[in-house]
Amino acid sequence: MLPVPAGGGGGEEGGAASGPVTHKSVPVLSGLRTRAREGAVELGERLRRVESVYGPRRAPHFQPLVLGVRWLALAAAIALAPARQAAVRPVVVWALVLTVNVLFRTARPLSLQPVGRGGGTGAPSAATVRSALPFLLDLGLVASAVVSTGYWQSPFVFCLLPGVMAAGFARGYVFAARLALVAGAAVAVPYLLEPATALGDGLRTTGQWVVELALVAVLAGYARRMFGEAERQQSQALDRMTELVEANDLLVSLHRVAQQLPASLNLDAALASTVSRLKSDIPSDVVAVLLPDGANGRWVVAAAEGTRPGRSFADHELPPALAATAASSVASLVVCVQPGEGLGPELLSHTGLYAALRARGALVGLVALEHHAPGSYGRRDLQLLDGFVEPAALAIDNARWFSRLRAIGADEERVRIARDMHDRLGQSLASVAFGLDRIRKLVHDEPLEGEIDELRAEVREAITEVRETLGDLRTGVSADRGIVSALTSFLERVEDRSGIEVNFSYDERVRLPINQEQEMWRIAQEAITNVERHAQASHLSVRWEYDGRAALLAVADDGRGFVAGHAGRPDSYGITGMTERADAISATLVVDSAPGRGTVVRCRLPQHAGPSGQGRP
Numbered sequence: 001m002l003p004v005p006a007g008g009g010g011g012e013e014g015g016a017a018s019g020p021v022t023h024k025s026v027p028v029l030s031g032l033r034t035r036a037r038e039g040a041v042e043l044g045e046r047l048r049r050v051e052s053v054y055g056p057r058r059a060p061h062f063q064p065l066v067l068g069v070r071w072l073a074l075a076a077a078i079a080l081a082p083a084r085q086a087a088v089r090p091v092v093v094w095a096l097v098l099t100v101n102v103l104f105r106t107a108r109p110l111s112l113q114p115v116g117r118g119g120g121t122g123a124p125s126a127a128t129v130r131s132a133l134p135f136l137l138d139l140g141l142v143a144s145a146v147v148s149t150g151y152w153q154s155p156f157v158f159c160l161l162p163g164v165m166a167a168g169f170a171r172g173y174v175f176a177a178r179l180a181l182v183a184g185a186a187v188a189v190p191y192l193l194e195p196a197t198a199l200g201d202g203l204r205t206t207g208q209w210v211v212e213l214a215l216v217a218v219l220a221g222y223a224r225r226m227f228g229e230a231e232r233q234q235s236q237a238l239d240r241m242t243e244l245v246e247a248n249d250l251l252v253s254l255h256r257v258a259q260q261l262p263a264s265l266n267l268d269a270a271l272a273s274t275v276s277r278l279k280s281d282i283p284s285d286v287v288a289v290l291l292p293d294g295a296n297g298r299w300v301v302a303a304a305e306g307t308r309p310g311r312s313f314a315d316h317e318l319p320p321a322l323a324a325t326a327a328s329s330v331a332s333l334v335v336c337v338q339p340g341e342g343l344g345p346e347l348l349s350h351t352g353l354y355a356a357l358r359a360r361g362a363l364v365g366l367v368a369l370e371h372h373a374p375g376s377y378g379r380r381d382l383q384l385l386d387g388f389v390e391p392a393a394l395a396i397d398n399a400r401w402f403s404r405l406r407a408i409g410a411d412e413e414r415v416r417i418a419r420d421m422h423d424r425l426g427q428s429l430a431s432v433a434f435g436l437d438r439i440r441k442l443v444h445d446e447p448l449e450g451e452i453d454e455l456r457a458e459v460r461e462a463i464t465e466v467r468e469t470l471g472d473l474r475t476g477v478s479a480d481r482g483i484v485s486a487l488t489s490f491l492e493r494v495e496d497r498s499g500i501e502v503n504f505s506y507d508e509r510v511r512l513p514i515n516q517e518q519e520m521w522r523i524a525q526e527a528i529t530n531v532e533r534h535a536q537a538s539h540l541s542v543r544w545e546y547d548g549r550a551a552l553l554a555v556a557d558d559g560r561g562f563v564a565g566h567a568g569r570p571d572s573y574g575i576t577g578m579t580e581r582a583d584a585i586s587a588t589l590v591v592d593s594a595p596g597r598g599t600v601v602r603c604r605l606p607q608h609a610g611p612s613g614q615g616r617p
Contacts, residue, residue: 062169062227063109070102070162081155091155094145098159101141110134110166135170135179139163143186151191152205164213165220173221180213246380267399271303274392278369279305281388282353282381286344286370289396290322292363293579299366306370307344319343321354322368331355331386336374343368350374353385357393364397403580418470426466433459477521482511486521487542490528494540498532506544512551516605519581520553523589526574527555527601535559535599551587551605558598578603 077098081091111131142163146154160183168176188206191197271289279287286306290299290313298312315323319341321334334352342349349370357365367389371377436456443449477483484506495502511517524542531540537559545552575591582589582603593599 062166062224066162066166066169067106067109069165070105070159073158073162074098074102076158077155090149094149094156098142098145098156101138105138110138110170132171132175135163135167136182138166139179139183140186143183146187147190151187151194152209157187157209160213161216164216168217168220169224172224173218176217176221177214180217181210184210184213267396267403268303270395270399274367274396275303275305277392278367278385278388282369282377282384283371284353284369285348285372286342286368288343288368289357290366290368291396292365301343302365306348318366319368321352322366325354325356326363326366328356329358331382331389333377333382335377337370342370344370348372351376353377353381355385355389357389357396359390359393359397362397364393364400367392400580421466421470426463426470429459429463429466433463477514477517479514482508483517483521483524484508484544487524487544490525491540491542494528494532500532500537501539503539503541504544505542508544508546510546510548512546512605516551516585519585520551520587520603520605523578523581523601523603524553524555526578530574531555531557531559531599535561537598553603554600556598556600561593561595561597561599563593563595 074095078095081095111134139160142156142159145156146152146160148154149156164176164180164183167179184206188202188210191206192199192202271291274289275287278284284306286304288301288304288307291302292298293300293312298314299318301307301309301311303309315326318326321332321337321341322343325332332354334354337349337352339346342352349372351371351374353369355367356363357367367385369377369385433456436452436459440449440452440456443452477486487504487506491502491504494500512520524544528540528542531537535557537557539558541554541556543552543554543556578601579589585605587603587605590602590604591599592602
């Protein structure tokens with residue numbers, strides 16, 4: 001089997017850790033994949049050639065030999081008949097009978113397949129007894145011919161050998177030896193009872209033939225054992241070659257998947273690429289990736305083909321197979337999906353493959369693949385999906401973490417912008433305002449005075465807006481300023497500029513660790529800004545609690561509200577950002593809203609989150 005690289009190393013899209021793709025890497029990887037596919041095809045061809053030569057069963061190896069010996073023994077008997085001076089009429093009759101028997105056994109050979117013993121007790125089963133009867137009848141017919149045409153001097157005595165040989169090939173030397181003794185006894189008893197038979201000569205002749213029959217039985221049984229051992233080794237080799245072909249094919253597919261996994265750190269691009277690769281590698285009618293929505297504790301179809309994106313499910317509303325997969329560490333195959341239990345339309349969801357996306361020890365999503373034909377997926381598809389989900393989960397989780405890092409970078413950029421606005425724009429506007437004040441004192445023309453006053457008012461309004469913007473940008477928590485102080489000053493500005501009646505209450509005995517407090521502050525700022533911009537509320541209530549163990553932030557308004565989980569809301573990206581911030585510190589964010597009933601945003605930071613403030617590693 002050709003070796004297939006397990007890691008990423010470029011490709012059309014490359015893995016996130018593989019670095020940029022050079023102009024030389026694509027032909028190299030293409031050549032590796034081509035060699036791997038050729039290796040798999042070559043192994044498959046070898047496997048088929050071996051099976052065509054040796055065949056899958058043991059019996060055909062011995063049947064030609066047994067039939068050949070039957071015909072040779074019959075020909076030798078007919079050729080020796082004149083030399084034995086036996087009675088002509090019985091010899092002719094039995095020659096015809098045995099010829100018919102050989103013809104029959106040529107058309108319907110004795111079964112040489114092994115038959116096991118019954119019950120594990122050592123006693124022969126009914127099938128074992130039935131399988132022994134044809135051998136007994138066959139030897140009984142030949143023994144009758146031998147007895148009727150001169151006993152051991154009969155020309156047909158050689159016809160006993162093929163029957164004993166067939167018994168040895170079929171059941172081993174023990175059964176064949178017993179059958180040889182029975183055949184020898186069937187000829188010896190009437191032969192020794194003949195008055196003309198001398199006892200000494202009769203016993204010596206009988207002994208010689210019985211030993212010869214027993215030797216044939218032992219040799220046939222030994223040959224059976226040797227051929228059986230060789231066939232077992234051949235079967236093991238064929239099985240091994242089959243496994244190698246399957247493993248090679250699977251490795252080629254996984255290698256291709258690894259090279260084509262999304263390298264983008266954009267979550268939407270990573271999801272779209274994941275769905276596209278899944279559908280191309282595992283033909284399906286429905287492909288969907290579900291991600292958890294921390295804002296309302298539901299699962300959202302983030303990307304899909306064959307079903308509607310944007311659908312959301314509570315844990316108890318998930319299809320049974322998908323819900324079971326969320327608690328499993330491996331992919332699962334459902335051969336027959338019951339009506340109404342699939343993720344896609346009932347017409348397209350008759351068999352399914354489901355897997356959990358886990359990265360860094362946490363559940364980051366679910367994958368569902370469904371097909372309209374029952375039993376369409378097999379073990380190879382299950383193995384391919386099982387190998388696909390881990391790198392796909394890492395790619396999706398990387399994109400999610402990148403968005404969080406981008407939010408942190410945005411915070412730092414916000415501070416820099418605030419500083420630049422104060423030092424440049426703020427100072428410039430203040431200078432313009434002072435200049436206008438001086439000009440106003442020097443001008444006594446009434447029309448010009450009006451225009452200058454109007455311009456002064458616009459500049460003051462611009463200065464006020466800049467100050468508000470600077471306040472929003474600079475407001476935050478630090479080692480010297482806590483979340484209560486930041487919320488107080490921010491809410492005062494919101495009340496002054498929007499006219500919303502604000503009520504702020506808090507119960508803070510100690511401060512949170514700085515990194516957790518910063519995230520909670522940004523969540524509060526985003527929620528309050530959403531109320532100011534979109535809620536059309538007249539009252540806003542903010543509550544902050546932290547007792548040294550668990551923290552609670554609640555932002556409630558009496559605005560127009562919205563349908564929870566609706567993706568088209570203008571502040572939906574703000575909710576996504578709050579969810580990501582809460583997840584980063586292992587907090588739980590719940591958004592409760594309904595049209596005409598306002599909105600309540602609650603963010604709880606449990607005690608077990610710890611002082612580190614790190615959500616998942």
